[in-house]
Amino acid sequence: MVPFLDLKQQYLGIREEIIEAVTRTLDSGAFILGPEVAAFEEEFRVFTGTEYVIGTSSGTTALQLALLSMGIQPGDEVITVPHTFVATVAAILYVGAKPVLVDIDPKTYTLDPEKVRAAITPKTRCIMPVHLYGQVADMDPILDIANEFGLVILEDAAQAHAATYKGRKAGSLGNSAGFSFYPGKNLGACGEGGAIATNDPEVARKARMLRDWGQEKKYHHEVVGFNARLEAVQAAVLRVKLNYLAGWTANRRAVATRYANELTGLNHVTLPKVAEYGEHSFHIYPVLVKDRPGFMSYLQEQGVGSGIHYPFAVHQLNGYKHLGYLDGDFPEAERVAAQCVSLPMFPEMTSEMVDKVVVAVRAYDQSQG
Ligand SMILES: Cc1ncc(COP(=O)(O)O)c(C=O)c1O
Numbered sequence: 001m002v003p004f005l006d007l008k009q010q011y012l013g014i015r016e017e018i019i020e021a022v023t024r025t026l027d028s029g030a031f032i033l034g035p036e037v038a039a040f041e042e043e044f045r046v047f048t049g050t051e052y053v054i055g056t057s058s059g060t061t062a063l064q065l066a067l068l069s070m071g072i073q074p075g076d077e078v079i080t081v082p083h084t085f086v087a088t089v090a091a092i093l094y095v096g097a098k099p100v101l102v103d104i105d106p107k108t109y110t111l112d113p114e115k116v117r118a119a120i121t122p123k124t125r126c127i128m129p130v131h132l133y134g135q136v137a138d139m140d141p142i143l144d145i146a147n148e149f150g151l152v153i154l155e156d157a158a159q160a161h162a163a164t165y166k167g168r169k170a171g172s173l174g175n176s177a178g179f180s181f182y183p184g185k186n187l188g189a190c191g192e193g194g195a196i197a198t199n200d201p202e203v204a205r206k207a208r209m210l211r212d213w214g215q216e217k218k219y220h221h222e223v224v225g226f227n228a229r230l231e232a233v234q235a236a237v238l239r240v241k242l243n244y245l246a247g248w249t250a251n252r253r254a255v256a257t258r259y260a261n262e263l264t265g266l267n268h269v270t271l272p273k274v275a276e277y278g279e280h281s282f283h284i285y286p287v288l289v290k291d292r293p294g295f296m297s298y299l300q301e302q303g304v305g306s307g308i309h310y311p312f313a314v315h316q317l318n319g320y321k322h323l324g325y326l327d328g329d330f331p332e333a334e335r336v337a338a339q340c341v342s343l344p345m346f347p348e349m350t351s352e353m354v355d356k357v358v359v360a361v362r363a364y365d366q367s368q369g
Contacts, residue, residue: 002344002353003364004305007183009348010145010248011190014240018190021236027252032229033212040235041195043242044179047162048171050197052204055230056211059158059180062194065228066176067126069196069206072097076125080156082313082325083333084130086339088156089314089323091178092128099323100124101315109133109286110185112332113141116268120145126152131160131170133309134281135274139165139173142349146174156180159199161187162249163281164231170281171197176207181238186252186283187245191363248347252282255349259285268368269295269361270339284309287361290340295341295364302360307342 011018027035031330033091037055044051056062072078074096080088082101092099102119105112111129127146129137137155146153153174157163160170161179171177181193196207209216214225256274270288272282286309289295299306313333315325344357 001303001355002305002349004307004342004344005346006348007188010346013348014244018237021240022190022233025067025236028232031232034232036232036235036239037230039207040230040242042237043239044195045088045197047242047245048169048177048197050172050177051199052197052201054196054198054204054207054211055235055246056194056196057176057228057230057330058192059182059185059363060087060091061195061211061226061228062178062180062196063087063128063154063156063158064094065207065210065226066154066178066196066198066203067091067097068092068210069198069203070126070154070175072126072152075123077121078126078128078154079111079116079119079124080128081130081132081333082111082315082330082335083310084132084156084314085158085310085322086314086317087158087180088128088130089320095146098123101323101330103332104336106332108135108138108275109272109336110137111142113138113145116142116145120149124149124151126154128154128156129174130156130158131163133272133286134160134163134283135272136160136163136165136170136173136278138275138277143173152176158182159283160186161185161280162245163279165278172199172296173218175200176203181234186249186281187238187241190237191231191234191322193230193234193238195230235293249281251347251349252345253280255282255284255345255354256285258354259343259358263361266362266365268365282345285343285345286336286340287343289341290339292339292341298364298367299360302363303354304360305344307338309342310340311337313337323362
């Protein structure tokens with residue numbers, strides 16, 4: 001069986017180092033924030049090419065605190081996409097702002113810059129592109145619009161560690177960015193974790209305060225903050241894994257290159273397009289098929305696992321119907337949500353595993369005529 005994802009394989013490959021790092025941290029007695037978190041923040045700051053990194057308890061709290069730190073308030077409008085994990089939209093709702101959805105580009109599956117302008121109102125304060133699947137949104141036109149209208153940009157880089165746009169790292173392109181270290185992410189903790197990256201010292205100062213009960217000095221609570229701190233053990237694990245991230249990303253890209261080369265000319269399976277402006281980090285390798293259940297069960301019979309990211313656009317979900325959008329409002333997001341299937345993609349995939357996926361996908365395509 002080729003699994004969709006194999007986290008245990010990755011862990012076993014670096015087990016000694018992880019155990020050493022976790023033991024060192026536990027022995028230190030500093031369990032939350034402290035030197036491990038500070039060291040990870042510095043190393044991830046260098047990795048992303050930003051001025052400040054603030055570790056948080058999850059990717060969701062990173063987005064929420066980034067919005068608050070940039071001054072987003074109840075009643076403000078934040079533009080984002082309907083084709084994403086719900087956390088993007090939930091973070092906007094958590095700060096009392098209004099999510100305004102804009103359809104995705106049919107080629108990159110990320111925010112379509114051409115559709116942003118029409119969604120801007122006097123209440124718009126922020127644009128939140130999502131670098132979905134590990135592909136950075138087309139940032140230059142988005143930055144131009146933000147400059148023109150005086151808006152801030154929060155990158156949802158939860159899936160895009162190590163992805164680039166015109167030579168610059170995801171997370172370094174807007175006013176701030178949120179990363180997730182959920183275990184299945186390209187850089188994943190052994191539990192929950194996230195980070196805010198920014199070049200703005202004031203955003204960094206506020207985010208640091210907000211994640212730790214609104215205090216800059218112990219017991220001097222300047223604002224009503226949150227318990228949204230990164231745990232030391234997670235930081236220790238992330239420091240080990242960060243050393244491997246470039247190599248793991250190269251492996252993902254090599255798998256994607258094989259898929260792209262060996263799955264050409266199919267009639268019933270559409271491969272993802274990689275924009276010329278950047279380097280994809282292939283958190284997910286999504287293909288589109290008309291008969292998703294048929295395709296997935298065919299793969300399963302051939303011993304190939306798969307996933308769906310994500311089966312519904314956010315506005316189609318019961319918890320988000322109150323946003324007031326209807327089926328049909330975002331044709332591209334709805335089409336991708338209805339047809340996407342994620343092929344196996346992880347750095348430890350062997351050549352034989354890729355062979356097996358390629359054979360199964362080609363055979364499915366032929367069986368459809
Ligand atoms: C696009 C996107 N945004 C935000 C999040 C939230 O991150 P977390 O699960 O760490 O809270 C995730 C991952 O779950 C995600 O994929």
